[in-house]
Each structure stands twice: as structure tokens, then as C-alpha cells.
Amino acid sequence: MKIFAQNAKNLIQFNENKFDCLVCKNKHEITKEGLPINKSKKALLSSKPAEVLMEKAYELFGNLMNNIKNNKLNTIKHIIEKSNNFVKNHCIDLRNEVQLSTEEVIQQIKDISAKLIKEINDYERYKIFLWQGKSSK
Numbered sequence: 001m002k003i004f005a006q007n008a009k010n011l012i013q014f015n016e017n018k019f020d021c022l023v024c025k026n027k028h029e030i031t032k033e034g035l036p037i038n039k040s041k042k043a044l045l046s047s048k049p050a051e052v053l054m055e056k057a058y059e060l061f062g063n064l065m066n067n068i069k070n071n072k073l074n075t076i077k078h079i080i081e082k083s084n085n086f087v088k089n090h091c092i093d094l095r096n097e098v099q100l101s102t103e104e105v106i107q108q109i110k111d112i113s114a115k116l117i118k119e120i121n122d123y124e125r126y127k128i129f130l131w132q133g134k135s136s137k
Contacts, residue, residue: 018027 017030020027
């Protein structure tokens with residue numbers, strides 16, 4: 001109450017049982033109940049526009065919360081999608097590595113096979129050469 005009285009003294013000038021209001025520029029009587037109620041402030045606070053403004057504020061707050069929720073969901077979806085892409089790319093790399101390794105091993109087997117066949121052919125020619133030399137004597 002003291003704070004109100006101090007603020008009221010700043011806005012009004014007292015003159016016995018009346019005061020000059022600096023807000024509305026009128027003279028008001030001081031009653032036994034005290035200073036009169038500021039009717040315009042009371043009307044403004046109890047008016048429908050204040051309720052509408054509050055509803056709009058709640059609506060904006062709700063929209064903000066939905067946006068935050070959607071952004072979080074989109075971020076999570078993006079992380080999952082990025083993770084899925086990482087796994088897919090990693091598996092593609094692994095498949096390529098297996099195919100390349102398989103081709104290298106197959107080539108090594110072919111090289112070994114060709115070497116063995118050459119050695120067999122050389123052995124065969126050598127043995128035939130030796131038998132032919134023995135039989136011609």
C-alpha cells in the first residue's frame with residue numbers, strides 16, 4: 001500500500017479533500033475508501049480484447065512449441081536418414097571390396113593354374129623327349 005501511495009503522490013496533487021489528477025487532468029474527491037479506482041484501467045483489464053490477446057498469445061505459444069517439436073522431429077529424422085545413408089554407403093564399399101578381393105584371388109588361382117599347366121606340359125615334353133631318345137638308340 002505504501003508503494004501505491006508513493007506512486008499516487010507522484011501522479012496527483014492534493015488540495016484538501018480533492019486532488020488534481022495528472023493522468024486525466026480532472027479534479028477528484030478523496031472518499032473514506034481512499035482514492036478512486038482508475039476506471040479506464042479497470043475496463044481495459046476486464047475487457048474482451050485482453051482475453052483475445054491472451055488467447056492469441058497462447059495460440060502463438062502453442063505454435064512455437066509445435067514448431068520446436070517439429071524441428072526436433074525433423075532433426076531426428078535427418079540424423080536417422082544420415083545414419084542410414086552411412087550404413088548403405090559402408091555396405092556398398094564392403095561389397096566392392098569383397099568383389100575386388102574375389103577377382104584378385106581368382107586371378108591368383110588362374111596364374112597358379114597356368115603355371116602348373118605349363119610345368120605339366122614342360123614335364124610331359126621332357127619325358128617324351130627322354131623316351132624318344134632312349135627308343136632311338
